[in-house]
Amino acid sequence: xxxxxxxxxxxxxxxxxxxxxxxxxxxxxxxxxxxxxxxxxxxxxxxxxxxxxxxxxxxxxxxxxxxxxxxxxxxxxxxxxxxxxxxxxxxxxxxxxxxxxxxxxxxxxxxxx
Amino acid sequence: xxxxxxxxxxxxxxxxxxxxxxxxxxxxxxxxxxxxxxxxxxxxxxxxxxxxxxxxxxxxxxxxxxxxxxxxxxxxxxxxxxxxxxxxxxxxxxxxxxxxxxxxxxxx
Numbered sequence: 449x450x451x452x453x454x455x456x457x458x459x460x461x462x463x464x465x466x467x468x469x470x471x472x473x474x475x476x477x478x479x480x481x482x483x484x485x486x487x488x489x490x491x492x493x494x495x496x497x498x499x500x501x502x503x504x505x506x507x508x509x510x511x512x513x514x515x516x517x518x519x520x521x522x523x524x525x526x527x528x529x530x531x532x533x534x535x536x537x538x539x540x541x542x543x544x545x546x547x548x549x550x551x552x553x554x555x556x557x558x559x560x561x
Numbered sequence: 562x563x564x565x566x567x568x569x570x571x572x573x574x575x576x577x578x579x580x581x582x583x584x585x586x587x588x589x590x591x592x593x594x595x596x597x598x599x600x601x602x603x604x605x606x607x608x609x610x611x612x613x614x615x616x617x618x619x620x621x622x623x624x625x626x627x628x629x630x631x632x633x634x635x636x637x638x639x640x641x642x643x644x645x646x647x648x649x650x651x652x653x654x655x656x657x658x659x660x661x662x663x664x665x666x667x668x669x
Contacts, residue, residue: 483659489645491605496654541607545653548595548651548657550597550607
């Protein structure tokens with residue numbers, strides 16, 4: 449099925465471990481985004497990417513690393529997970545910079561013990 | 562700095578009642594605003610954008626630059642409207658700043 453998919457959908461890990469959340473889209477959208485969703489904070493932008501090999505920080509980038517070697521993939525890595533990174537993570541894509549219409553994945557629920 | 566404020570965490574109404582979900586923004590540029598909706602067990606999706614001035618599922622939203630508001634309205638709420646609603650501001654390159662969201666519960 450075409451679209452945007454995230455994996456894993458659920459992940460439990462321990463403090464200090466490295467975790468990578470995957471995001472894959474089949475539309476060849478230029479822009480991709482990572483948001484985290486927390487109660488009381490809504491959605492906050494972690495990182496975004498305008499194209500392959502172009503990434504930029506969002507509102508809450510600390511503790512996260514991204515890469516975009518291919519247009520269709522935008523993995524998010526927590527290098528050393530902390531409890532405060534327990535959250536639901538959403539990947540999204542947009543066809544260009546102007547529409548403001550984002551297409552979201554189903555989310556990845558991460559719990560850091 | 563840009564900011565989107567949704568003052569209500571929860572809005573509970575009865576079926577058939579009018580609904581208004583409030584959204585205020587702060588932005589130095591020309592605002593481009595959106596409403597996104599997340600139904601239970603579904604993906605977050607675009608509901609409407611101010612520039613298109615359309616009505617989706619009976620919802621409308623008017624950008625009021627004087628009051629810096631973009632409230633979402635529906636004259637007669639339906640049970641299927643129950644969802645989490647997010648107001649969002651495009652701050653450039655399709656990077657959206659979201660409000661904290663308002664949960665709408667429509668009771669029969």
